[in-house]
Structures are given as C-alpha cells and as structure tokens.
Amino acid sequence: MQESATATPTLQAAPIVTLSGVGKTFDNGTVALAGTDLVVRRGEFLSLLGPSGCGKSTILRLVAGLDEPTVGTIEWHDNAKGRAAQRERNVGYVFQEPTLMPWATVFDNAWxxxxxxxxxxxxxxxxxxxxxxxxxxxxxxxxxxxxLSGGMKMRVSIARALATSPSILLMDEPFAALDEITRFRLNDDLLRLWDEKGWTVIFVTHSVFESVYLSTRIAVMTARPGRIATEVIVDEPSPRTEAFRTSPKNGEIARRTSEALHRAMGE
Structure with missing residues (x-):
C-alpha cells in the first residue's frame, strides 16, 4: 500500500535489489523479519522507518551480505556479469556509531x-x-x-564508506546521537552528496521528520517480526532546503507518515 499515488522519477527507475518473502530468525529464536517484500530502485533515497527491534538494521545487514535470510530471496538486478556485476553490488555501510580506530588518523580510518x-x-x-x-x-x-567533534567523526565514517565509490549506500541511524543543529547540517550534506553522486541510499531512522526531509520514499515497518506495512512517497524536488523543512507540505507529509507508523504498530 502506498500513501500517495504520485510517483517521483526514481520510483520509475529500474530496481537494483529486491527482497521477496524474506524472513530472518536468529539462533536464539528471535524472529526479526517475516514475509518482508521490498524493491529498492536505482538512485532513490529510501528510508526504513519503524519501532526499535522491527528489523530495520537486519534488512541492511542482509542487503550488505553480512547475514543470510532464513527464508525468502534477495535478488540483485545486475546489468552485467563478473567484475562489472560486482561493481553493481559495491555496497558502502555507515553504522550508527562511527567505530573509528582511535590510534589511526582520519586518512588511515578512511583508508x-x-x-x-x-x-x-x-x-x-x-x-x-x-x-x-x-x-x-x-x-x-x-x-x-x-x-574531532561527534559530527566530524561521523563525517569520517561517511568518507570511509565513500572511499570505495559505492553504488548503494546503507546507513544505520548515523545521526541519531548528534545534536539537532549538527544533525540538520549533516542531513543537508548527505542530500548534496546523494544528488551529486547518484547513489542509491537505504537509510534507517526512528525519526518521522528526518525520513520526510531526506527521502524520496519511506517504507514503514511493523513491530517485530518486521515487514513493510505501507510506503509513503515524498514527491518533493531535490535539493531540499530549510524552506521545505518548515513548510506546510513537509508538515502534511509528516502527519501522514506518523499516522501510517501508528497503524503499522497496531495503535
């Protein structure tokens, strides 16, 4: 189900990776995902929005190849084979914490x-x-x-992911621990880079307002076991500006997104 019938250009782009009927059960018996279907399209900025423990980070790990689904399939839509196909699957990963090596310089951390x-x-x-x-x-x-400040450390983490020239960038709540001013600034920097580089981005967040500001599409997830309950299309031009952040349109999309999140959580 989509919360808007209006399509942004990226919604008409070819898919880069598709999750079909994906479920993930961990060794301790926790069912993180069940029946998750998700199509990720080239060049889009897709946010995963949902409550804690709903499997957002698990989806990132599955796409990155750091884990395997218990059931279901993950299909990469490569336009080539061999090394060219590997470039298509070149994944950059930015974690919630910068996880920098304290003994290494900024350059060496990015290396x-x-x-x-x-x-x-x-x-x-x-x-x-x-x-x-x-x-x-x-x-x-x-x-x-x-x-370095907290924001600068996160910039190093982003640079480390960019150094490999990724075709798809996975970001797991990278700005959650930052103050609001720094978070807004890094949101703007991220959108500028996304616009310049033409990446596909999958971004995990708990923030309705952050998801609306950044995304072309928001996948709203249910509580554990997670699945995609609905999608909200953010049909606004890029780059986004401070005017959009405080606009009535932003507020209206945020309201619809919040309502979709509450429905997905059964509230």
Missing amino acids: LPLRLKGISRRKAEGQIMTALESVGLADFRAAYPRE
Whole structure:
C-alpha cells in the first residue's frame, strides 16, 4: 500500500535489489523479519522507518551480505556479469556509531576498506582525499578521532564508506546521537552528496521528520517480526532546503507518515 499515488522519477527507475518473502530468525529464536517484500530502485533515497527491534538494521545487514535470510530471496538486478556485476553490488555501510580506530588518523580510518581489499596507501590516496574533500575533512587528514567533534567523526565514517565509490549506500541511524543543529547540517550534506553522486541510499531512522526531509520514499515497518506495512512517497524536488523543512507540505507529509507508523504498530 502506498500513501500517495504520485510517483517521483526514481520510483520509475529500474530496481537494483529486491527482497521477496524474506524472513530472518536468529539462533536464539528471535524472529526479526517475516514475509518482508521490498524493491529498492536505482538512485532513490529510501528510508526504513519503524519501532526499535522491527528489523530495520537486519534488512541492511542482509542487503550488505553480512547475514543470510532464513527464508525468502534477495535478488540483485545486475546489468552485467563478473567484475562489472560486482561493481553493481559495491555496497558502502555507515553504522550508527562511527567505530573509528582511535590510534589511526582520519586518512588511515578512511583508508581501511581499501586496505582490506589489498590497495596500498599510496595507490588509494586519490580516492581517500576525494572522499574526505566531499565531507569537508581534507584539512583534517592527519587528525586523530580524539581531536574531532561527534559530527566530524561521523563525517569520517561517511568518507570511509565513500572511499570505495559505492553504488548503494546503507546507513544505520548515523545521526541519531548528534545534536539537532549538527544533525540538520549533516542531513543537508548527505542530500548534496546523494544528488551529486547518484547513489542509491537505504537509510534507517526512528525519526518521522528526518525520513520526510531526506527521502524520496519511506517504507514503514511493523513491530517485530518486521515487514513493510505501507510506503509513503515524498514527491518533493531535490535539493531540499530549510524552506521545505518548515513548510506546510513537509508538515502534511509528516502527519501522514506518523499516522501510517501508528497503524503499522497496531495503535
């Protein structure tokens, strides 16, 4: 079910990955997901919105290949085979906590995923500096995490994900622990990068207002075991501005999204 019949251009784009009848039961017997169907389209900004424990982060881990579904299928819609197909599936992952190595500089923290792929520091320098420049941290390449603010640490985490030039970016509540001013600023930076890079983004959040501001589409999830209860289309142009954040249209979409969330939770 969709809360709006109006389609943004990304809703008409080809799918990049599809979850069909996906369920996930953990070894301790917890059923995190049940009958989850979700089509992720190229270039869209998709938010997963739902209560704690509904399986939002589990969906990210399944898409990233960090875990396997108990039932159901996850299908990548590759346009090519071999190495080209692997590029199609190049996934960047930004966790809720920056998880930076305290003994390493900003540069070396951003280098980590390329280092794990066997790419030398020297060969990776151009990619890393491009990533740091994109988040405004080029001048802090030699700084250590202890010298950075919370927002700057999260920028390093984002740069680390960008260094691999991902086709799809998975973000697990990356701004939840930040103050509101920093959160708003990073929301704007993220939308700018999404617009420039043409990524597909799957973004986990508990915030109705954040999901409306960032997204082209919001998938509203039920309580555990999670599934997609409904979708809300945010048919607003990009880039979003402060005017949209405080507009009646934003408030109206947020109201519909909140109502859909309450229905999904059985309230």
